[in-house]
Amino acid sequence: MGLLDSIVGSLTGGEGQQNSLSQLQAVWSWVQEQGGVEVLIQKFQQGGLGEILSSWLSNGSNQSVSHSDIQSAFSQQDLQSLADKLGTDIQGASGTLSEVLPQLVDKISPQGEVHPEASGNAQNDLGSLVDSLFKR
Template sequence: MGLLDSLINNALGGADKEPNSGSESGMGGKLGSLAMMAILQWVQSQGGFQAVLAKLQQGGLGGLAESWLGSGENQPVATSQLQSAFGHSELQSLADKLGTTPEDAVSKLQQFLPQFFDHASPDGELKPEAEQSLNNADGNDLGKFVDGIFAKK
């Protein structure tokens, strides 16, 4: 299993599951991977990690977002908090990328956004190379971006 597969599996909460086992029917991993890529594209369209962080801070979620940057436990984010920070049109944009409803898009954002920030900031600050990689990535190259963020030193 490659690094990206392992990280996606961990993000989906099934580190020990085989892709074709259980109730996922072989689609949980694939759908999770697609969701991760769509969310990264959405973060990119927002202006990158720094811009998303600024929106969270402007929405009164600075302390919560800081928990994602540190090495401690990530605080969960509520649906209403994300709706307030990003607004309907931006969340609809994410839903369109995911091919789902805004409510489901927020659920996916709750699941993956803290992990992206957590892994892009191993020392408590966003790695400049993570932001640069995201800004330079095209839609077909986000897999490399994910690998770059999560690569072990």
């Protein structure tokens, strides 16, 4: 099972994968627009969510993050940008982030550090990331 399958499967329990794949692609595109994974990490730390983020980067279990936590880490403008991609409102966007980000960050940091292919290159789409992580 590849990274993409693993993330999508963890979000859906194996059902409704097409919708979750669309959500995951929208979130990944949005993360890149925000400046990439490093900026995402900075925003979480600045929003007082460093401990939650650390759980996603570590090898232990992932702490959950709430809608309000997401809204404290990102501006309304940032969340509206994602909401537009998802075809929802800010509450829906923050809910999607609270579901997707723990698994996404966990999967792109298998050894506790963000995989080099997931950081620093805003040109990476999700497919390119998966290919590079698994050297396809």
